[in-house]
Amino acid sequence: xxxxxxxxxxxxxxxxxxxxxxxxxxxxxxxxxxxxxxxxxxxxxxxxxxxxxxxxxxxxxxxxxxxxxxxxxxxxxxxxxxxxxxxxxxxxxxxxxxxxxxxxxxxxxxxxxxxxxxxxxxxxxxxxxxxxxxxxxxxxxxxxxxxxxxxxxxxxxxxxxxxxxxxxxxxxxxxxxxxxxxxxxxxxxxxxxxxxxxxxxxxxxxxxxxxxxxxxxxxxxxxxxxxxxxxxxxxxxxxxxxxxxxxxxxxxxxxxxxxxxxxxxxxxxxxxxxxxxxxxxxxxxxxxx
Numbered sequence: 001x002x003x004x005x006x007x008x009x010x011x012x013x014x015x016x017x018x019x020x021x022x023x024x025x026x027x028x029x030x031x032x033x034x035x036x037x038x039x040x041x042x043x044x045x046x047x048x049x050x051x052x053x054x055x056x057x058x059x060x061x062x063x064x065x066x067x068x069x070x071x072x073x074x075x076x077x078x079x080x081x082x083x084x085x086x087x088x089x090x091x092x093x094x095x096x097x098x099x100x101x102x103x104x105x106x107x108x109x110x111x112x113x114x115x116x117x118x119x120x121x122x123x124x125x126x127x128x129x130x131x132x133x134x135x136x137x138x139x140x141x142x143x144x145x146x147x148x149x150x151x152x153x154x155x156x157x158x159x160x161x162x163x164x165x166x167x168x169x170x171x172x173x174x175x176x177x178x179x180x181x182x183x184x185x186x187x188x189x190x191x192x193x194x195x196x197x198x199x200x201x202x203x204x205x206x207x208x209x210x211x212x213x214x215x216x217x218x219x220x221x222x223x224x225x226x227x228x229x230x231x232x233x234x235x236x237x238x239x240x241x242x243x244x245x246x247x248x249x250x251x252x253x254x255x256x257x258x259x260x261x262x263x264x265x266x267x268x269x270x271x272x273x274x275x276x277x278x279x280x281x282x283x284x285x286x287x288x289x
Contacts, residue, residue, distance in 0.1 A: 001115060001118070001119070002111070002114065002115050002118060002143065002145040002146075003145055004245055005118050005122075005123065005124035005125075005245050006124060006143075006145040006146055006147050006244055006245070007114060007118070007124060007125045007126070007127060007143065007145070007146050007147070008025070008031075008124065008125070008126045008127070008146070008147050008148070008149065008241070008246075009126075009127050009128075009132060009136070009139060009146060009147070009148045009149070010022050010025065010126065010127070010128040010148075010149050010151070011128075011130070011132060011133045011136055011148055011149070011150050011151075011206055012130070012133065012150055012151040012152065012153070012203070012206070013133070013152075013153065013155070013158050013178075013198075013199050013202045013203050013206075014068075014130050014158075014162060014165070014176075014177040014178055014198075014199075014202070015153075015158050015161035015162050015165060016151050016152065016153035016158050016223055017151045017153055017223040017226055017227075018068075018128055018130060018151055019065045019068050019070065019128065020063060020065075020226065020258065021128075021149065021151050021221065021226065022070075022076050022126070022128040023062070023063055023065075023070065023076065024063075024226075024230065024233075024234065024237075024254075025126055025149075025237065026076045026126055027249070027252060028234055028237065028238075028248055028249060028252045028254075029124075029126075029237075029241065029246045029247065029248050029249065030123055030246075030247045030248075030249060031123050031124050031125065031126045031246065032117070032118070032121040032123040032124070032125045032126070033076040033077075033125065033126050033127070033128075034076070034077050034078070034079035034082065034127065035052065035074050035075065035076070035077050035079075036075070036077040036079070037052070038077065038079040038082055050120060052074075062075075063255065063258065067165060067168075067169060068130070076126075076128065078128060078129045078130070079129065080129050080131055083129050083131060083132060084131075085110075086107060086110050087131065087132070087134075087135045087138070088134075088135075089131075090179060093181040093182075094134065094178075094179030094180055094181055094182075094183045094184075095131045095133075095134035095135070095178055095179045095180075096134040096135070096179075096180065096181040096205070097134065097135040097138045098137075098138075099135075099137030099138045099140070099141055099209060099212075099213055100137075102138050102141065102142070104141055104142055107138075107142040110142060111142060111143055114143070124244070124245060124246055130177060130178050131178060131179075133178055133202050133205070133206045134178060134179070134180070134181075134202075134205065134206075136148060136205075136206050136209040136210055136213075136214070137209030137210070137212060137213040137214075140209070140210065140213035140214035140217065141213055146214070146217065147217050147218065147219075147241075147244060148210055148214055148217060148218035148219070149218065149219050149220075149221060149237075150206060150207065150210065150218060150219070150220045150221070151220075151221045151222075151223055151226065152203065152220055152221070152222055152223060153222075153223035153224075154223075154224075155196075155199045155200060155203065155278055156271070156274060156275050156278060157261070157262065158199045159192075159195045159196045159198075159199045159274045159278065160195075160264065160265065160266055160271065160274065161261075162176070162177070162195040162198060162199060163191060163192065163195045163266060163270070163274075164265065164266075165177075166191065166195070172191055173191070175187065175194070177198075178198065178202050180197065180198055180201045180202060180205070181201075181205075182197075182201075183198070190273075192270050192273045192274050192277070193273075193277055195274070196274045196277040196278050196281070197277070197281065199278075200278060200281045200282075200285075201281075204285060219236075219237075219240050221233055221236075223260070224260060226258070227257060227258040227259070227260035228257055228260070229257065230254045230255050230256075230257060230258065231254040231256075234252075234254045
């Protein structure tokens with residue numbers, strides 16, 4: 001049941017290290033997770049996991065990904081199509097679902113689904129889907145047993161990474177990843193402003209949601225700590241998750257460290273504009289409680 005094996009959601013701003021944390025947790029603990037095929041049979045996850053159960057093992061020790069996608073058929077995946085059954089793919093407010101406006105009873109089938117999956121695998125589930133950053137408060141109301149881990153990275157470096165991601169994926173002029181509530185109003189704005197507001201408001205909304213609806217049910221991890229001392233972070237994770245029924249693998253060895261990119265790769269004028277806009281937003285928007 002979800003009471004004995006509460007689900008864990010890894011959340012954060014896109015390009016903040018959520019995939020790396022997902023890989024570490026799925027290797028460190030005896031947990032279940034979505035694999036890529038669930039994205040294609042998202043309406044039949046129970047059948048999928050009954051078939052896949054004998055094949056699901058601790059994922060390989062790879063700490064690399066391509067913009068959130070981990071290589072390998074049975075590697076941990078986001079499986080966003082599953083979550084879009086319940087939450088906005090691109091609604092009037094982007095991916096945002098306002099927790100105060102939801103009818104919890106409407107989502108009873110989702111909770112029943114997750115309970116069934118947990119019973120099939122008999123392990124707690126770890127989910128990482130960045131679009132859920134806009135629904136964290138709703139998730140906390142729908143699944144009172146759920147726990148959340150937020151990874152925070154310097155917003156200027158994150159904004160830069162978002163800027164580069166847009167140039168390396170589809171097109172710099174197409175919005176990429178999490179859609180904040182007012183993203184449509186930003187589509188005519190310079191890209192540096194779009195990524196700055198995406199990073200700032202994604203983190204701001206997420207932290208406020210969790211403070212309001214999941215107090216004492218979330219843990220914040222700093223990306224810099226994860227890179228410089230992953231062993232210390234894994235000890236923290238064990239101390240926080242073990243009482244919830246998360247059993248660590250006894251033979252898990254934490255990497256010594258990860259290389260963190262601290263360089264500014266964009267033109268200085270763009271970096272300055274992003275930094276100024278982040279400072280402006282910090283002064284204008286009420287601080288996260």
